[in-house]
Amino acid sequence: MKTSAVLLTLNRIWQGFVRFLVNTSELRVWQVSDGHGHTYWRAYDPVSGRSSYLGSEAEVRSWIEQRYYR
Incomplete structure (x- = not known):
């Protein structure tokens, strides 16, 4: 296993x-x-269990607004 893969795995375990x-x-x-x-960008709402992969900060803001203003 490459060093970068080991570090990535350890980082995920730590998180x-x-x-x-x-x-x-x-x-x-x-x-x-x-x-x-x-x-x-990756966003996760632990209350609803929803997560999303987003391409820009603007998309992140929109995703957050949808969470609070549904």
């Missing part, structure tokens, strides 16, 4: 552990880069 400890209902948004260098 899962932190989420378990925090157990919050706050909306989570973070930026992700894929293996091809494309950058996008």
Whole structure:
């Protein structure tokens, strides 16, 4: 296994552990880069269980507004 793959796996495990400890209902948004260098946004609403992959900050804002103004 390559070093980058090991680090990615360890990072995912760590994030899962932190989420378990925090157990919050706050909306989570973070930026992700894929293996091809494309950058996008990931959003997750733990209250509804909904998540989305979004291409821009404007799309993230729209997704958040839909959460609060349904």
